[in-house]
Amino acid sequence: MERRYDDKSDIPAPDAGPSDVASLKRRTLLRGGTVAGLGALVAGTPFFARTRAEAAPAPGGPEPSAPELKLTKFKDPLRIPPVLRPHEHGDHDELTVRMRTADVTVHSDLPPVTMWTYEGSYPGPTIETTRGRPLRVAWENRLTGNIPVTAVDFGQAKGPMADPLSNYPGTDGCQEVAGVAGLGPWAAVHLHGMLAGGGSDGWMENLIAPGEVQLCAYPNGQAATTLWYHDHTHHVSRFTVFAGLTGLFVARGPEERDLDLPKGEHEVPLILSDRNFGLDAQGALTGRLVHKVEMVGAQRLMRAHAAPYTLVNGVVWPYLEVDPRWYRFRIVNTANSRLYRLMLLADGKPVPGALTVVGTDQGLIGKPAAADGALNLSPGERAEVLVDFSAFPGQALKLVNTLDGVVPGTSSRRNDLLEPDVMQFRVADRRPNTRFKLPSALSPTFRRVTHDDLPKDAGRRWVLIVGPGSANMPEMWEMEEVDAAGITFPSAGVVQVKDADGTLTTLRRKAMDYDDGGTFTATHDGVEVWKYLNLTGAPHPMHIHLAHFQVLSRETYDVTGFDRATRGSATPMTFKATSVLEAHETGEKDIIRVGTAGQITTGPNGTPGELVTVAVRFPAVGRGVHHCHMLEHEQNMTRPLVVTPADHMGVMPMAGMDMGGMDMGGMSHH
Helix, strand or coil: CCCCCCCCCCCCCCCCCHHHHHHHHHHHHHHCHHHHHHCEEECCCCCCCCCCCCCCCCCCCCEECCHHHCCEECCCECCCCCEEECEEECCEEEEEEEEEEEEECCCCCCCCEEEEEECCECCEEEEEEECCCCEEEEEEEECCCCCCEEEEEECCCCCCCCCCHHHCCCCCCCEECCCCCCCCCCECEEEECCCCCHHHCCCCCCCECCCCEEEEEECCCCCCEEEEEEECCCCCHHHHCCCCCEEEEEEECHHHHHHCCCCHHHEEEEEEEEECEEECCCCCEEEEEEEEEEEECCCCEECCCCCCEEEECCEECCEEEECCCEEEEEEEECCCCCCEEEEEEECCEECCCCCEEEEECCEEEEEEEECCCCEEECCCCEEEEEEECCCCCCCEEEEEECCCCCCCCCCEHHHCECCCEEEEEEECCCCCCCCCCCCCCCCCCCCCCCHHHCCCCCEEEEEEEECCCCCCCCEEEEEEEECCCCCCCCCCCEEEEECCCCCEEEEEEEECCCCCCCEEEEECCCEEEEEEEECCCCCEEEEECCCEEEEEEEEEEECCCEECCCCEECCCEEEEEEECCCHHHCCCECEEEECCCCCCECECCCCCCEEEEEEEECCCCEEEEEEECCCCCCCCCEEEEEEECHHHHCCCCCCCEEECCCCCCCCCCC
């Protein structure tokens, strides 16, 4: 039987039950070769196949949210995205994933939300693969209609609002953002964190229209880990991702299997995002997605996007019934710009050491490490954590988002935290299961990199994050080291940095806008040291395509010498102190927050003057980008990046290139 692309029979409903899944499996088997191209889509496995025996009623229950938000918290169960597994085809695996416009239920009291999705669900299906098996994916664009998002902004001439309109649903007091309503269904899929060549990276200008296919070959050779896929359409990804184009990707391998970590129904993805919705004339929620940002002051400076409804796996403030035992959670921050600072509360108080980190962006770390205080995840970051519920039988716990200076679990309207709750855990009232023991070691192949491990000739890059310039948007400057002789300070685009040893480095801006020349060109399998210096009042998550890295250090600097009028330093940026890396920052990563999390004294979630140094390895070849992963900043803070084979370097023209990776040293990795 020929397959129709509008055939929905293989797509389980978000609330599909066991009989629905069994029927789906039978159809999958019957379809044979047709399904071999599509992959096998099953709901709820391997993460959540509930077989629990009947027990006493679970604790906890629904709670009211802030009255302006009109929805009840903890009313709907956590939904586990369906799982999509590829099929073997000789020496590689194959898979087809379709983008479709679909109506998605995100809360039982909210009308279905029209979204752009992968395979009809939000988030899209979890693609589960085996590490080391190359994967070929056909991303098919079957989207219809214009983007299902209403984009608005608001603001006042005298400065930021004490209670921004973004805390609330609807569009009252806002104006429509021109051009967004007419955006058509173009797409470019990026598998975030996959070390694929430039031809499969999802270059953001290589768009596909409805009816077209993006073909990608993924080596899938990195460690077993949690990645995610999302739309990367240049200039408008803040709207296309917000529309629903995101999903999880899991690569499994022998190291994690040997650890016998919690699995099956005790391994759960927690895919975090925030959304806002429209109101009708009577003030009732419509389910229409609303992207709303504050434009501050007469200059109309854009604040980071924040929406009042927190979704986990596409459900607004869900609950999860758990056993009194250990669980494994794969946590991914897929929000546009919101930084999640997560704590687990019991009886309204933080549970010390509740979140034990075992993995980060690119796989397992060396040994378990408890998150000290909160677990800070900026947009794009992932963390695998273990949580032991054995001490809480018969109790209800909350996962909350919080800020320094705010009592965990309480609101801060000024800082876009009207409703701090994320989800509720309802722990069954039964004897705890204590069979699982936290391992003392995790990955035997992982090793922390230090400065002493780096090649002596490792290339060095400087990237400065600078506050709004003439375009009233944050900027990302690529710098080059120069001789200070003959330079008058302050000079536009020139910054001096004095490090902990007293060494003075003079830096001159060489590129800023996306189309500027002088592209960073790195050597395949080379190692470089990248230094990110943040001069703004907010943290920025910095992501490098075609690469992964380890964080060498996080330091604070006195940046008061930066002249914001001239946009150069009058006096050097001077070292103040070394900061401790968080547990999930000690592993292999592809994205790092630059800027202290949780500070609200200088604005939400940030304080200026942080230098983060990372050791970057380039296992993939081609043209990619590096950028800030706050999607509202992506159009202004993105620069091209090229990785090329070493033997090509000697014969390539030097004009217009910035050669920083001529070394061929390596770092220990999975």
